[in-house]
Structures are given as structure tokens and as C-alpha cells.
Amino acid sequence: MYQEQFNELYQLVKSYTALLGADLALMTATGKEMYRTDSVLGQNMFPGLQ
DSSP, rough: OHHHHHHHHHHHHHHHHHHHHHHHHHHHHHHHHHHHHHHHHHHHTTTTOO
């Protein structure tokens, strides 16, 4: 019985880890896109600033 519960827990943790990895990748991509958007807006609105 304990082995069965352990296997279920292992599968849950494994799935959670995969989902967390996917979420982190999406957050990273979103952050990069926000940075690019901010840079473009800043250059267009305030061309003299760096």
C-alpha cells in the first residue's frame, strides 16, 4: 500500500515539476518581451534618453 501511495506522490511531484518548468519558461519569455516593448516605447517617446 505504501509503495502505491509513494508512486502516486512521485507522479504528482513529477507532473508539478514539469508544469513549474513550463511556467518559468513562459514567465522568462514574457519578461523579455516586456523589456523589448518598454525599450521600443521608451526610444520612441524619449529618443534622447538612454
